[in-house]
Amino acid sequence: MDPNSPLAALDDPGLLRTQALINGEWVGSVNTFAVTDPATGRELAQVPNLGRVDVDAAIAAAANALGAWRSKPAKERAAVLVRWQQLLVKHADDLARLMTAEQGKPLAEARGEVVYGASFLDWFAEEGKRVYGETIPTTDPTKRYLVLKQAVGVCAAITPWNFPLAMITRKVAPALAAGCPVIIKPAEATPLTALAAAELAQRAGMPSGVLNVLTGDATQSIEIGKVLCDSDVVRHLSFTGSTEVGRILMAQCAPTIKKLSLELGGNAPFIVFDDADLDSAVDGAIASKYRNAGQTCVCANRIYVQAGVYDAFIEKFAAKVGALKTGNGFEPGVNVGPLIDDQALAKVETHVADAIALGAKLLTGGKRIDTPAGGNFFEPTLLADATPQMLCSREETFGPVAPVFRFQTEEDAIRLANSTEFGLASYFYSRDIGRIFRVGEALEYGMVGINTGLISTAEVPFGGVKQSGLGREGGRQGIEDYVEVKYLCLGDIQK
Ligand SMILES: NC(=O)C1=CN([C@@H]2O[C@H](COP(=O)(O)OP(=O)(O)OC[C@H]3O[C@@H](n4cnc5c(N)ncnc54)[C@H](OP(=O)(O)O)[C@@H]3O)[C@@H](O)[C@H]2O)C=CC1
Numbered sequence: 001m002d003p004n005s006p007l008a009a010l011d012d013p014g015l016l017r018t019q020a021l022i023n024g025e026w027v028g029s030v031n032t033f034a035v036t037d038p039a040t041g042r043e044l045a046q047v048p049n050l051g052r053v054d055v056d057a058a059i060a061a062a063a064n065a066l067g068a069w070r071s072k073p074a075k076e077r078a079a080v081l082v083r084w085q086q087l088l089v090k091h092a093d094d095l096a097r098l099m100t101a102e103q104g105k106p107l108a109e110a111r112g113e114v115v116y117g118a119s120f121l122d123w124f125a126e127e128g129k130r131v132y133g134e135t136i137p138t139t140d141p142t143k144r145y146l147v148l149k150q151a152v153g154v155c156a157a158i159t160p161w162n163f164p165l166a167m168i169t170r171k172v173a174p175a176l177a178a179g180c181p182v183i184i185k186p187a188e189a190t191p192l193t194a195l196a197a198a199e200l201a202q203r204a205g206m207p208s209g210v211l212n213v214l215t216g217d218a219t220q221s222i223e224i225g226k227v228l229c230d231s232d233v234v235r236h237l238s239f240t241g242s243t244e245v246g247r248i249l250m251a252q253c254a255p256t257i258k259k260l261s262l263e264l265g266g267n268a269p270f271i272v273f274d275d276a277d278l279d280s281a282v283d284g285a286i287a288s289k290y291r292n293a294g295q296t297c298v299c300a301n302r303i304y305v306q307a308g309v310y311d312a313f314i315e316k317f318a319a320k321v322g323a324l325k326t327g328n329g330f331e332p333g334v335n336v337g338p339l340i341d342d343q344a345l346a347k348v349e350t351h352v353a354d355a356i357a358l359g360a361k362l363l364t365g366g367k368r369i370d371t372p373a374g375g376n377f378f379e380p381t382l383l384a385d386a387t388p389q390m391l392c393s394r395e396e397t398f399g400p401v402a403p404v405f406r407f408q409t410e411e412d413a414i415r416l417a418n419s420t421e422f423g424l425a426s427y428f429y430s431r432d433i434g435r436i437f438r439v440g441e442a443l444e445y446g447m448v449g450i451n452t453g454l455i456s457t458a459e460v461p462f463g464g465v466k467q468s469g470l471g472r473e474g475g476r477q478g479i480e481d482y483v484e485v486k487y488l489c490l491g492d493i494q495k
């Protein structure tokens, strides 16, 4: 290990796993790909670049593990999940270090994600104990009607790089709690956090085959995804990522009529009304927009400010955006880390250039930051006088760019906010109780933050409407996609 690698300082070097996990065994391959640090471009590790044979082995292992795992009392499955949660928290510093190294987010944010990610495990450990069936009042005295809920079977989870741990646990925890073995395919950019989490699952006593992790680069990910989708054994696929890939996976799952949970792209409006608490709105916009360098599907993408407070908001917001510190996530005090790769940088640059060409005013930021160490850094950027024609209004920027739009009336704000095919998160600031209900009900989104820019927590149903996806993750609803409803009709009761 290069002594200058950020991973040389792990307290527990056993968490740097560079093999895939299939059937409880760590599996290598002659074909590997490099995991790199987006803050420096330096290689961190090589991990296996797997293909069809390995996916088939993982599916077979999961299928083999299904019977014993789903037959365990929920309380016993819960005990494994709780032990896993405790180990994730115990090793939070090392996991955060791995995450910052491969994903780039500031270390404190990475640590926050570890605790957040771990919280899905104890939440669903409890929910798994409450997968209640029902009895239905009979309409025929000779019969009784019962409803059971049973594990859906083998599940697959394809996860993105922006939340390398939480997007895994949010899917895997309800699956495991309900009695389903899982096969995880993490993003090419961030397999190390996933593998470290799997190592801790092993230490928590996860039975062989119940949790499998397959790694692959972007090309092999397509093949791995196809084999998972084509399999009749895999009964559920959960995916977080772009709407474009979500559509492909949905089409690929059609022949086997798989259950699907899709958490796809967003284009979140963030509305500030004249009656808002402006300081609170500015803080909310900073948190919502610049968290994870703007790379979350619930990040504010379009900031609409009512004419009466537009100038005051811009002035306060610009001061705070200008004060954000960008740099390597391991440096103390850094608020905004690197973007994940070159393509992400290019997309952000295109959105900024397009907005300026169409009349937006650049108030701060606006360009790449070149550092001696390399890295994919972009200045936290604020654009005023944005309009609906701009790319940043129509597409998810997924970067640290805040376009601010001026609006006149509540009706205008609602119309503009809803004028997108996406419907994941939305936000608005107002102190008027009537407006809070009117706007909250009118926004065509799965989630609405009111007077807050942060809405995520394990206890609530996270998900979108329209082309932002299907199903809900987290909350008591998050386990529903992992169970099948079975109706038992009991006859001859009178005999
Ligand atoms: N909803 C969200 O949270 C996210 C939204 N996005 C949006 O998507 C844009 C592109 O980001 P990107 O990382 O490319 O997101 P993708 O949707 O391409 O990737 C997400 C996951 O899907 C995998 N994948 C990609 N294509 C396929 C396929 N054909 N079959 C099976 N698996 C596949 C990826 O693997 P691999 O990484 O190996 O290619 C990754 O694990 C972002 O700019 C952002 O707008 C991105 C990430 C998360």
Ligand SMILES: O=C(O)CCCC(=O)O
Pocket (backbone or CB within 6 Å): 162, 163, 166, 240, 263, 295, 296, 297, 298, 456
């Ligand atoms: O970007 C995502 O897909 C998930 C957002 C993270 C969260 O807030 O849970």
